[in-house]
Structure formats: C-alpha cells, structure tokens
Amino acid sequence: MKDKVINVTRDTVVGEVMKMKNDGYRLVTFSTYQVDEDGLGILYHFDKNLETIHLRLTVKRKDSIPSVSGVYFAALLVENEIRDQWDVKFDGLVLDFNRTLYLDPEVTQVPLVSNVKIAPKQ
Amino acid sequence: MATTVIPFGPQHPVLPEPVHLTLKVEDEIVKEAIPALGYVHRGLEKLADIRDYHQMIQVCERVCGICSMIHAVCYSQGIEELMEVEVPKRAEMLRVIWSELHRSHSHLLWLGLFADAFGFESLFMQFWKVRERIMDINEATTGSRVIVSVNVIGGVRADLSPDQIRWILSEIDIVEKEVRALQDTIMNDYTVKARTVGVGVLSKEDAYLLGAAGPTLRGSGVAQDMRMLGYGGYAELDFEPVVETSGDCWARSTVRFRETLQSIDLVRQAIAKLPEGELAAKVKGNPPEGEVYTRVEQPRGECVYYIKGNGTKHLDRLRIRTPTFANIPPLLAMLPGCELADVPVIVLSIDPCISCTER
Numbered sequence: 001m002k003d004k005v006i007n008v009t010r011d012t013v014v015g016e017v018m019k020m021k022n023d024g025y026r027l028v029t030f031s032t033y034q035v036d037e038d039g040l041g042i043l044y045h046f047d048k049n050l051e052t053i054h055l056r057l058t059v060k061r062k063d064s065i066p067s068v069s070g071v072y073f074a075a076l077l078v079e080n081e082i083r084d085q086w087d088v089k090f091d092g093l094v095l096d097f098n099r100t101l102y103l104d105p106e107v108t109q110v111p112l113v114s115n116v117k118i119a120p121k122q
Numbered sequence: 123m124a125t126t127v128i129p130f131g132p133q134h135p136v137l138p139e140p141v142h143l144t145l146k147v148e149d150e151i152v153k154e155a156i157p158a159l160g161y162v163h164r165g166l167e168k169l170a171d172i173r174d175y176h177q178m179i180q181v182c183e184r185v186c187g188i189c190s191m192i193h194a195v196c197y198s199q200g201i202e203e204l205m206e207v208e209v210p211k212r213a214e215m216l217r218v219i220w221s222e223l224h225r226s227h228s229h230l231l232w233l234g235l236f237a238d239a240f241g242f243e244s245l246f247m248q249f250w251k252v253r254e255r256i257m258d259i260n261e262a263t264t265g266s267r268v269i270v271s272v273n274v275i276g277g278v279r280a281d282l283s284p285d286q287i288r289w290i291l292s293e294i295d296i297v298e299k300e301v302r303a304l305q306d307t308i309m310n311d312y313t314v315k316a317r318t319v320g321v322g323v324l325s326k327e328d329a330y331l332l333g334a335a336g337p338t339l340r341g342s343g344v345a346q347d348m349r350m351l352g353y354g355g356y357a358e359l360d361f362e363p364v365v366e367t368s369g370d371c372w373a374r375s376t377v378r379f380r381e382t383l384q385s386i387d388l389v390r391q392a393i394a395k396l397p398e399g400e401l402a403a404k405v406k407g408n409p410p411e412g413e414v415y416t417r418v419e420q421p422r423g424e425c426v427y428y429i430k431g432n433g434t435k436h437l438d439r440l441r442i443r444t445p446t447f448a449n450i451p452p453l454l455a456m457l458p459g460c461e462l463a464d465v466p467v468i469v470l471s472i473d474p475c476i477s478c479t480e481r
Binding site for chain 1: 156159160163165167168330331332333346348350351413414415424426428430438439441443447448450451452455480
C-alpha cells in the first residue's frame, strides 16, 4: 500500500487507536483478511485531511481482540460485522449483537472463512 | 415517565429498502435508537473467491444501482493500481462524466424522496421528472438507465460521439434550468423549513469523530470530499466541496441540492476538457500479490475498497465500505432527543442505501 502502515499488537491496539484520535484522525473503517488457516489480519484505516494511515493487527482467529468502540463509537458496526463474518470476538464492544448483526441465529457456517463451522445460537 | 418501545421498519413508507430501528420513546421524544441490519445481506464480497477479477466489476456495480458507475470506478482504479495499469486520459474523463451524471440523478432521486417524506408530493414529482432527463442520457449513451456497465479494467468500453456530446450539453442546460426553478421551494419554503431546520442536528465535531461521510459530513461543516484527491480526471477540474454549517436536515438537503448543480457544472467541464485518445489500456495477466486501499466520492459520500491480490485471477480479499455504513453511527447520535414524527425525515436525511450497507 502507498500509505503509511503501523504494526500493532493486541496489547497496543487500543492505545495506538487512542493516539490516532488524539492526533485528530477520523476512523474510516477496518478491513479484515485471512493470513493463513488460523490467522487474520485487520487493518484499521484512519484519515485526516485526505491523508491516510493504517494500523495492522495480526491475530489468531480464536483469540479475542480488544474493542476500540470505546474510543471511536463508529467502530461498533465494523466490529460486529467482523464478528459475523470471521467469527472473531471483541472484548468490550459497546453494542454487541453477538454474531447476529447480519446472520440468523441458526447459521452454522462462518461466511468468509472456508470450512469453519460455528454453533447455532440458542 | 414510562418508556415505550416502537419498532421503525423494516418496512416503512420512507424506506425503499428494509432496515429496522428499535426506538425507545418517552412522551413522543426518542431516547435511544438501536439498529438491526441483515434483511438484504448478499455476501457480495465473498464472490471474489469464485469470480475472476474482470467479472467482479459487474458484481461491484450491483452493490448499489444508484451509484453503480462509481462503485465500478472505485474497484477498477484499485485493480489498475495493483496491476500498475495506466488508464488513458479520455477514459478517465469519460468516467467523470458518467460518475457526475450518476451523482446528479442520485441527488434528484433523493430530493424527491425527501420531499415525499415530509408530505410534499408535488415537489417529489417535480424532482423525479427532472431526473428522467439524466436517465435518458444514460440510456442513450450506454444502453442502460441505471447500471450503465461502461467500466473495464484499464478504461471504459463506451465512447461519446460529437453528436451525443452536443445533445448532452443541451439536455443538462434544461436540467439546470428546471432544478434552479425548484431551488426556492426546497431551500426556502416555510413548510419545508418547518420540518427540516433544527431537526436531526449533528455537530461538526460529532460528524467527524463518528466517521460521517458525504453530504452528512459536509452538512455539518466539514469540507471533505474524496474528489479532492484528484483521482481519475478530477485533478483537471475546478471545484470546491459544497459545505453547510447548521448540521440539520435542511443543511444536508441543501448540500445535495447544490451538489446537483455542481455535478452539472463538472459534466460541462469534463466535456470541455475531454481529450482525444484510446478508451482502454490493454490489460494482461492477473493482479499480483499485494494490497491496495482506494476510495472515491459517491453521492452518499466516501466509498472505500480494500483489495488484496494473490497472483491468480481471483482476489484474496475484496472489502467494500460504503458511505451509508459510515453514516449509521451518526444517525444513532442524531435520533435521541428528536420527536417521534421527525424520525422518518432524519433517517432519510442521511440518504440511507441499505443494499450498499449490507452488500
């Protein structure tokens, strides 16, 4: 990517996102991609005066991720979307749809990860 | 005061597409709004696994009909950046012309729907009548009224003849005249202002921090427009973002009204600067390994595509962030404190496109 990319970890992501907010950046969205069978990459996209910076977080899909919705309220929809589509949990989500933002409770297939099953919601 | 829970949607007269809001109301004042999505989610991003990267243009156009042209431009420019393809100048300017025609017909459609939301039926019909001329231009120049399908990776597949250009210029002159004739009503009419001024106010700071996009952001005083990036042919055109400062429904409608006239001006400028040359560069092979982040300005605001290639004809990942998705958190901030009767007007004021949101 042409823009600046900063690598972050699960421990530092909230602090780095807070730093972006304090520096006057607007949260645009996140993009998630598959790194390998168990690994996911999440890019947090920020914008200020048309300049873009991305934070890159790489995690195992089974690991929960600290939510940044307490820093940027707008993150709540993206995090719920990632929860639905990649079966990743976010700790501290301000409004948690618990895997039913898009999906019906009886769904048992993770939409964007091949051959991964999930338990239906009760 | 007892709290009443009122469901808004998924089917509602002001909503062309289904979305649900759970409204918690006290004495007809909204205290909280919680959204429920997913009624029309289609999983289009997943199709990148099974459609090759050329076919995905047609899929991206179907994310949303009203801004189909601009979705295709965003996707194409992402792939072109990944593959280091240089798009001919004529193709870039033709993309601007069709993109601005899309923006103006989207805004005219919305202005009509907005008038309908507060019960001004004749104004609704007037805006839609004007819009028909733009749809006729789309049909005459591309063969389709809505999903024009002119983009290919590397350029465009359709051209404009000198006769067509003369006809477009005469048509948009009429469109401008007819739109200006409605200006006083949509911006100054007492009944319109009574339903829109001071309703659904979003402060400049909130709009920015909540990630608002497009007219919702600019109506709150933030001068941000992705066309300022100069993508495609926009670098050669002269324009300033349309900004209003009051942050209410009136401001958002005024931004869209003024942007309709701006789009007409941009079509004229693009036609005046339309260079001779090829329509498309030759594209060989597959997108290489790598990732791009690309964005454009749609009628509803900033649209973002993240594309990850892996060297095959399929993409590793296609992520689409549409403007309505960005405008839902600001909507949730606008609703608390409003009267129940104003909810349809406020919801419509962000120009919600649910098929975009749910892709």
